[in-house]
Amino acid sequence: MELRTFGAVLSFALAGEEASLVRVNELLADGGCDPIRADLERLLQMKTRHLKNLERLRREQVVEMILEAIVGLESTDFPDPPYPNDPGPGEALRWLLSREKRAASFLALAAEKIRQKEASRIFVRIGREKEAFGLWEKGGL
Numbered sequence: 001m002e003l004r005t006f007g008a009v010l011s012f013a014l015a016g017e018e019a020s021l022v023r024v025n026e027l028l029a030d031g032g033c034d035p036i037r038a039d040l041e042r043l044l045q046m047k048t049r050h051l052k053n054l055e056r057l058r059r060e061q062v063v064e065m066i067l068e069a070i071v072g073l074e075s076t077d078f079p080d081p082p083y084p085n086d087p088g089p090g091e092a093l094r095w096l097l098s099r100e101k102r103a104a105s106f107l108a109l110a111a112e113k114i115r116q117k118e119a120s121r122i123f124v125r126i127g128r129e130k131e132a133f134g135l136w137e138k139g140g141l
Helices: 006-029 031-065 089-113 117-134
Strands: none
Touching: 006 031, 006 089, 006 117, 031 089, 031 117, 089 117
């Protein structure tokens, strides 16, 4: 599906954040995630902050941007990785990190396509935080 308006782009980004946030909360509620609890709690804090920033952006900017046409941004270019059946904590965290990497790529491209400076700046900042969070993945999981 082509994301032709700022509202559609923002809705796609919000839906991704909300879906990941739900999964993080589910994992935290599960007693078997103790080895990665600290990482999940950091991810939860980051995702909560990102969700608040995107929601604020929608409230403050969507009226101004609703008519802006966006070309070349397809939701199908950012497929959601399938959630593994009955994953262990490490596998679940790797899945969450793959979603963060996907979201960072989407936000970087969306920031290039959106002409409104504040929205573009927020997308870039959130994308960079997502990439930075995933860096420790190389060191252990």
